[in-house]
Amino acid sequence: MALHIHEACILLLVIPGLVTPAAISHEDYPADEGDQMSSNDNLIFDDYRGKGCVDDSGFVYKLGERFFPGHSNCPCVCALDGPVCDQPECPKIHPKCTKVEHNGCCPECKEVKNFCEYHGKNYKILEEFKPSPCEWCRCEPSNEVHCVVADCAVPECVNPVYEPEQCCPVCKNGPNCFAGTTIIPAGIEVKVDECNICHCHNGDWWKPAQCSKRECQGKQTV
Numbered sequence: 001m002a003l004h005i006h007e008a009c010i011l012l013l014v015i016p017g018l019v020t021p022a023a024i025s026h027e028d029y030p031a032d033e034g035d036q037m038s039s040n041d042n043l044i045f046d047d048y049r050g051k052g053c054v055d056d057s058g059f060v061y062k063l064g065e066r067f068f069p070g071h072s073n074c075p076c077v078c079a080l081d082g083p084v085c086d087q088p089e090c091p092k093i094h095p096k097c098t099k100v101e102h103n104g105c106c107p108e109c110k111e112v113k114n115f116c117e118y119h120g121k122n123y124k125i126l127e128e129f130k131p132s133p134c135e136w137c138r139c140e141p142s143n144e145v146h147c148v149v150a151d152c153a154v155p156e157c158v159n160p161v162y163e164p165e166q167c168c169p170v171c172k173n174g175p176n177c178f179a180g181t182t183i184i185p186a187g188i189e190v191k192v193d194e195c196n197i198c199h200c201h202n203g204d205w206w207k208p209a210q211c212s213k214r215e216c217q218g219k220q221t222v
Contacts, residue, residue, distance in 0.1 A: 053078035074105035096143050118145045134167035156205050158183060176200065179209035 053061045056070040061078045068075055069083055076083035090106035099111035116123045116139035123129055123139040130136055137147040152168035157176045160169035175186035177200035184190040186200035190209075198211035 053083050071103060113143055115139065116143050116145045132167075133165055156186070158205065175205055177205045177207065177209050179211060184209055 052063060053065075053067065053069075053076075055061070055067055059067075061067045063078050063080065065078050066075055067078065067083075069085070074086045074088065076085035086105070088105060093100060093107060094109050094112050096113035097109035097111065098113050099109070101108050101110050114125060116125070116127075118129075118137065118139075119131060123145070125139055125141055125143075128136070128138045131147070134150045134152070135147050136150070137145050140146055150167045155169050155171050157171035157173070158178055159173070159176070160171055162169050173185070176183050177186060178184075179190065179192050179196075179198040182192055184192065184198060184200065186202075186205065189197050189199045191197045192211070195213050195216040196211045197214055198209040200209050201207045
């Protein structure tokens with residue numbers, strides 16, 4: 001009886017030694033999420049330097065192959081040091097261009113200004129307009145406004161007036177001049193008082209009237 005108990009004890013002592021760390025499979029204990037993320041961070045991407053070129057869309061081109069890096073780039077040739085692109089002499093953009101697109105190797109003008117701007121307003125080509133009663137203007141094909149200002153004649157009176165929508169002053173009562181402080185019409189003699197008769201100079205309205213004394217009519221005594 002004592003012999004059988006001894007053998008059983010030896011068997012129990014040996015069995016734990018049979019289980020080693022190498023016998024445990026990793027599949028039995030899946031890695032946690034943090035370990036999986038760290039393994040993805042170690043991904044290695046292809047390096048095309050010296051082997052090819054890549055455009056904006058991710059397409060790969062071989063050395064010596066001609067391609068467009070992007071929709072607004074000039075054509076390039078894939079070289080060892082990277083793309084070698086053309087630098088053409090692009091046409092000049094019109095100075096009156098109002099809309100420029102950069103969808104190709106060279107910028108293109110899509111809309112040219114076809115109007116004139118004057119004092120905050122737009123006018124069509126060859127359109128005529130009057131910004132003020134004394135100005136006459138026209139929108140030229142060069143998109144520039146050319147104006148002519150009226151040259152008013154000197155009015156032939158000392159009291160001209162400006163009528164609405166008229167550029168030059170007018171003499172509503174005709175030509176006249178000053179006789180002292182009195183305005184008299186031109187072309188006739190005017191008795192300004194009991195002793196003086198005056199008349200305007202011909203064509204020289206700005207000069208005071210020429211007056212001559214006459215016999216004064218004094219009061220008769222009884």
